[in-house]
Amino acid sequence: MSDKKKVCLIGSGNWGSAIAKIVGVNVKKFDCFDKEVKMYVYEEMVDGRKLTEIINKDHENVKYLKGHKFTDSIKAVPDVLETAKDADILIFVIPHQFVPNTCKPLIGKLKKGAIGLSLIKGFDESEKGKISLISEKISNLLGIDCCVLMGANIANEVADEKFCETTIGCKNAETGHILKKLLDTPNFRVTVVPDTKTVEICGALKNVVAVAAGICDGLGYGDNTKAAVIRIGLKEMMRFCNVFYPTPRIQTFFESCGIADLITTCYGGRNRRISELFAKDPSKTFEQLEKEHLNGQKLQGPGTALDVVCLLKSKNKEELFPMFVAVAKIVTKEIKPQDLLDYLRKEPDD
Amino acid sequence: MSDKKKVCLIGSGNWGSAIAKIVGVNVKKFDCFDKEVKMYVYEEMVDGRKLTEIINKDHENVKYLKGHKFTDSIKAVPDVLETAKDADILIFVIPHQFVPNTCKPLIGKLKKGAIGLSLIKGFDESEKGKISLISEKISNLLGIDCCVLMGANIANEVADEKFCETTIGCKNAETGHILKKLLDTPNFRVTVVPDTKTVEICGALKNVVAVAAGICDGLGYGDNTKAAVIRIGLKEMMRFCNVFYPTPRIQTFFESCGIADLITTCYGGRNRRISELFAKDPSKTFEQLEKEHLNGQKLQGPGTALDVVCLLKSKNKEELFPMFVAVAKIVTKEIKPQDLLDYLRKEPDD
Numbered sequence: 001m002s003d004k005k006k007v008c009l010i011g012s013g014n015w016g017s018a019i020a021k022i023v024g025v026n027v028k029k030f031d032c033f034d035k036e037v038k039m040y041v042y043e044e045m046v047d048g049r050k051l052t053e054i055i056n057k058d059h060e061n062v063k064y065l066k067g068h069k070f071t072d073s074i075k076a077v078p079d080v081l082e083t084a085k086d087a088d089i090l091i092f093v094i095p096h097q098f099v100p101n102t103c104k105p106l107i108g109k110l111k112k113g114a115i116g117l118s119l120i121k122g123f124d125e126s127e128k129g130k131i132s133l134i135s136e137k138i139s140n141l142l143g144i145d146c147c148v149l150m151g152a153n154i155a156n157e158v159a160d161e162k163f164c165e166t167t168i169g170c171k172n173a174e175t176g177h178i179l180k181k182l183l184d185t186p187n188f189r190v191t192v193v194p195d196t197k198t199v200e201i202c203g204a205l206k207n208v209v210a211v212a213a214g215i216c217d218g219l220g221y222g223d224n225t226k227a228a229v230i231r232i233g234l235k236e237m238m239r240f241c242n243v244f245y246p247t248p249r250i251q252t253f254f255e256s257c258g259i260a261d262l263i264t265t266c267y268g269g270r271n272r273r274i275s276e277l278f279a280k281d282p283s284k285t286f287e288q289l290e291k292e293h294l295n296g297q298k299l300q301g302p303g304t305a306l307d308v309v310c311l312l313k314s315k316n317k318e319e320l321f322p323m324f325v326a327v328a329k330i331v332t333k334e335i336k337p338q339d340l341l342d343y344l345r346k347e348p349d350d
Numbered sequence: 351m352s353d354k355k356k357v358c359l360i361g362s363g364n365w366g367s368a369i370a371k372i373v374g375v376n377v378k379k380f381d382c383f384d385k386e387v388k389m390y391v392y393e394e395m396v397d398g399r400k401l402t403e404i405i406n407k408d409h410e411n412v413k414y415l416k417g418h419k420f421t422d423s424i425k426a427v428p429d430v431l432e433t434a435k436d437a438d439i440l441i442f443v444i445p446h447q448f449v450p451n452t453c454k455p456l457i458g459k460l461k462k463g464a465i466g467l468s469l470i471k472g473f474d475e476s477e478k479g480k481i482s483l484i485s486e487k488i489s490n491l492l493g494i495d496c497c498v499l500m501g502a503n504i505a506n507e508v509a510d511e512k513f514c515e516t517t518i519g520c521k522n523a524e525t526g527h528i529l530k531k532l533l534d535t536p537n538f539r540v541t542v543v544p545d546t547k548t549v550e551i552c553g554a555l556k557n558v559v560a561v562a563a564g565i566c567d568g569l570g571y572g573d574n575t576k577a578a579v580i581r582i583g584l585k586e587m588m589r590f591c592n593v594f595y596p597t598p599r600i601q602t603f604f605e606s607c608g609i610a611d612l613i614t615t616c617y618g619g620r621n622r623r624i625s626e627l628f629a630k631d632p633s634k635t636f637e638q639l640e641k642e643h644l645n646g647q648k649l650q651g652p653g654t655a656l657d658v659v660c661l662l663k664s665k666n667k668e669e670l671f672p673m674f675v676a677v678a679k680i681v682t683k684e685i686k687p688q689d690l691l692d693y694l695r696k697e698p699d700d
Binding site for chain 1: 502503504507508510512513514515536539541571572573574575576577578580581582584585588600603604605606609610611613614617618691694695699
């Protein structure tokens with residue numbers, strides 16, 4: 001990386017814009033960063049004006065983060081290669097299904113030594129029976145190192161500057177130090193840990209646990225059962241890392257990316273909410289409920305559960321993950337929501 | 351212990367009665383237990399009848415757990431020595447302030463080899479600047495080993511046989527095995543761990559964290575901040591064990607007594623609720639709010655916070671526990687509820 005790090009953002013949705021707000025302040029604060037941060041914006045028209053134009057003139061993403069101003073460091077760019085080609089640090093914050101097409105124009109075109117930071121949650125599911133991490137996908141496609149940032153970070157609350165914490169997974173201590181500088185604020189406290197994969201897996205699997213938590217809520221099982229579901233879910237997340245991505249640091253599960261994000265997702269969040277509705281009326285499918293209630297947003301939990309269980313089957317490891325298996329079977333209507341409890345009782349001690 | 355273990359219950363409130371319901375079934379199920387379980391009941395009159403008489407005739411504690419039947423194994427006894435003198439296993443489930451007086455008649459009178467199981471939450475605060483565990487207090491008073499049982503166990507939900515988990519802390523594996531037999535059911539899943547002290551400390555300190563969580567709710571800080579508070583609280587609980595009761599097993603914090611109980615307490619529970627009210631109107635004291643809203647029940651969080659910080663001061667360890675310190679200062683009105691955030695920002699990395 002060069003002396004003055006040039007930062008760019010690939011993505012400008014709700015979460016991307018909340019992060020842009022922070023980055024726009026921090027690059028001005030520290031000499032080690034170039035003052036201009038390009039942000040890739042998928043061009044669209046808002047009230048007869050181009051979104052990039054609005055952002056560059058009014059310093060506000062009126063479509064996805066209304067009411068919050070960026071500093072003038074943030075420069076919206078409608079072309080992804082133009083955004084990324086000079087960057088030392090690329091922050092990826094787009095829905096995971098857009099990763100391949102968004103990265104394609106960048107292949108072979110990035111600056112030497114550039115690094116990625118993925119804020120994208122979910123697994124790459126392009127091959128059935130195989131799960132790979134989004135950071136690995138980015139890394140493989142672009143030939144760059146890719147760190148991750150995950151935590152209990154509802155975008156609007158971050159934009160409102162309400163106090164919260166987040167976790168960066170980054171193997172290289174020096175890079176971790178720079179990324180922390182770029183993102184840490186008094187109300188967005190960054191902790192850097194070395195096991196990138198654990199951080200990222202927590203961010204994907206929590207949504208499966210949230211489905212189980214929502215089912216509990218829908219069936220009126222009460223606080224004790226819900227706490228048990230969250231605890232067992234965390235154990236299965238840990239076990240999943242142990243089995244498939246050894247050896248995670250147990251401390252990482254105590255970071256914001258671990259228990260904190262799991263808790264918010266199991267008490268708030270759309271995966272929990274739609275699962276509650278499903279448990280109350282299982283005549284509908286998750287797809288139908290998603291269409292009816294999410295206004296175009298997507299559920300991650302059900303799909304991740306199916307992918308995870310597909311992997312577990314192929315490796316003959318299903319009996320180690322009774323809750324994950326139950327969630328997948330409930331999603332496909334192989335079992336009823338209330339059968340969840342029978343599966344929780346099979347949870348192995350370890 | 352003799353071949354047929356005789357079990358007794360010291361206490362018959364809401365939680366004691368929920369446990370009596372389980373124990374009454376399990377002693378009948380397993381040959382290793384004597385079929386009669388004496389339960390010490392503080393005698394009182396209910397609708398013109400003695401409570402012991404009602405329990406022994408109708409097999410129901412109409413005062414503290416209405417609508418639930420015990421098996422005929424449960425025998426209410428108004429005298430604590432009569433209850434306990436032949437017992438091999440004594441289950442203590444009374445408010446912690448009653449421990450000394452309740453134990454007094456038993457001193458030197460128990461069966462040789464008898465063991466205790468404490469379900470009592472909170473620290474013994476009889477000496478300022480010193481904290482000791484209730485299980486240690488019982489153990490010292492009566493000269494018996496004392497194990498503990500703690501978990502995400504709201505009494506009424508346990509009585510309703512809703513699925514949940516609990517943790518027994520017990521050093522001796524054979525004793526642990528017997529206690530698990532006595533208490534485990536398909537809807538009350540017992541895990542036994544060897545570090546008794548960690549289990550018990552979690553049960554006391556969670557209420558301090560719940561005060562901070564309630565303050566967050568009262569000030570409308572949102573889900574991200576609340577998740578951060580719970581996470582930081584758990585870290586301080588772990589650090590407290592590490593500093594004062596080394597060396598806890600980190601796995602124990604992942605049991606029901608750890609994260610699960612902490613979560614229920616920070617989302618439900620009276621310590622959270624009263625703290626929310628306090629944050630909304632700090633003109634009142636916690637004592638006033640307790641009197642106005644709890645109908646005679648007691649708050650543990652504020653008192654435990656003061657005791658803990660008294661200990662921290664005497665050992666010069668306050669800077670390791672900014673959240674605990676903040677809670678104590680908020681309780682005594684030395685700082686305002688919204689100052690909590692400044693203390694969270696001081697949380698040390700470890």
